[in-house]
Amino acid sequence: MDPPRRRNLLRPLPPRVPAPQQHRRTPPVLADEYRTQPGEAATLVNLNTDSGGELFWQIAAWTPEWNFLGVRGAYGQQIMPHHACPTARSSTAFPGSRCATTSTPAPA
Structure with a gap:
């Protein structure tokens, strides 16, 4: 059996194609309204299957x-126990200024 030909290894590489220009888009959410402080509970926002509900x-169990x-x-079917x-415990979504902290409990 003959060894594979290797002459293709000697051909020059094609010129490098520049990457397309990328645009950064910010989410349509005011992050400061949802920023939180560490609280007393492990929290998951959006209890659907894709998020790990x-x-x-x-x-928790x-x-x-x-x-x-x-x-x-x-959005999506929310997984409840x-x-x-x-x-x-579970809660509906609310602004970050009302999230659970050590002094202010979250709404039920």
Whole structure:
């Protein structure tokens, strides 16, 4: 059996094509209105499947020593637990200025 030909290795490389110009787009959200301070609960915003809603409730059930806050999102089917978890609660979306902190509880 003959060895493979290697003459293609000696041909010059094609000229480098410049990358297309990229544009940065900012999200249509005022981030300062949703900025939070660390609180007392592990939080997941948007409890749909793509965001890990099922895993969120499983971890909440497995770790009763932590507090959890699930915030229902505005799109997609939101995953809710089949049974109550004493250390986890859910909430509708609200501005970041009202998010849970050590002194101000989140709305239920």
